[in-house]
Structure formats: C-alpha cells, structure tokens
Amino acid sequence: MTDLDDIIHQPLRLRIMAALHALPAGEGLEFARLKKLTGATDGNLGAHIETLAKAAYVTVDKSFVGKKPQTKVIATAAGRGAFARHVALLRQIIETGGNG
Structure with missing residues (x-):
C-alpha cells in the first residue's frame, strides 16, 4: 500500500485542496x-498555502482589483494529481479496512 501524502493529509491542507x-x-x-x-485564521491559512506552494501543489496569484x-x-496539475491519489488511497483504506 502506498503511503498517504503527508502534505495533503494535514486537515486544513486537505480542506484547501478539496475546495x-x-x-x-x-x-x-x-x-x-x-x-x-x-474556517482558518489569516496566518494559519497563509502558512498552509505556503506549504502547498513549496510542494508545487498550488500557485498563488497576487494582483490588484x-x-x-x-x-x-x-491548484496545479501536480496538486490535482496528488489530491486524486490521496483520495483514492483513503477510499481504498475505507473499503478494505486498511488491509488492501
């Protein structure tokens, strides 16, 4: 069995990637x-977005409106792929009770 993605598995980063x-x-x-x-604070959300950006899972576009x-x-293509693999692994764990 493949390991869960530690970057995505953290609850707030999982919510960010899901959104x-x-x-x-x-x-x-x-x-x-x-x-x-x-439901994150500015600082907490910013720190987790930075972690995702360093992993190349997201890009951050700053502009003025x-x-x-x-x-x-x-989300980058790499981030979308990592998220899809993470979700597939979670589904496999749920369906097999972790014995698959």
Missing part, C-alpha cells in the same frame, strides 16, 4: 473565500 479540486482546472479561489470555506490587493490560490 480547489472542486473547481475546473486553472481556476482558483480568492484568499478571503478560502478562509471562509476552511481596483485598489484592493487580491490573492488567488490555484
């Missing part, structure tokens, strides 16, 4: 929306 994975490829979520979806800064987080 991003639900979007069409190439689309992302604005930081404030991701914060609301996950009018005069307001906006940070958008987008």
Whole structure:
C-alpha cells in the first residue's frame, strides 16, 4: 500500500485542496473565500498555502482589483494529481479496512 501524502493529509491542507479540486482546472479561489470555506485564521491559512506552494501543489496569484490587493490560490496539475491519489488511497483504506 502506498503511503498517504503527508502534505495533503494535514486537515486544513486537505480542506484547501478539496475546495480547489472542486473547481475546473486553472481556476482558483480568492484568499478571503478560502478562509471562509476552511474556517482558518489569516496566518494559519497563509502558512498552509505556503506549504502547498513549496510542494508545487498550488500557485498563488497576487494582483490588484481596483485598489484592493487580491490573492488567488490555484491548484496545479501536480496538486490535482496528488489530491486524486490521496483520495483514492483513503477510499481504498475505507473499503478494505486498511488491509488492501
């Protein structure tokens, strides 16, 4: 059995990747929306996004909308693949009781 992905397995990072994975490829979520979806604080969310970015699972796009800064987080192809493998492994564990 393959090991769970330690980067994605952490609960907040799993929620971040699940939210991003639900979007069409190439689309992302604005930081404030991701914060609301996950219930994380600014600092905690930022730290976990940084961990995902260092693993190349997400990209962070910073821009201005009018005069307001906006940070958008987008799952990369590598991140989408890692998330899909992680979910498949979790399903396998659930279906086989970990004996598969």
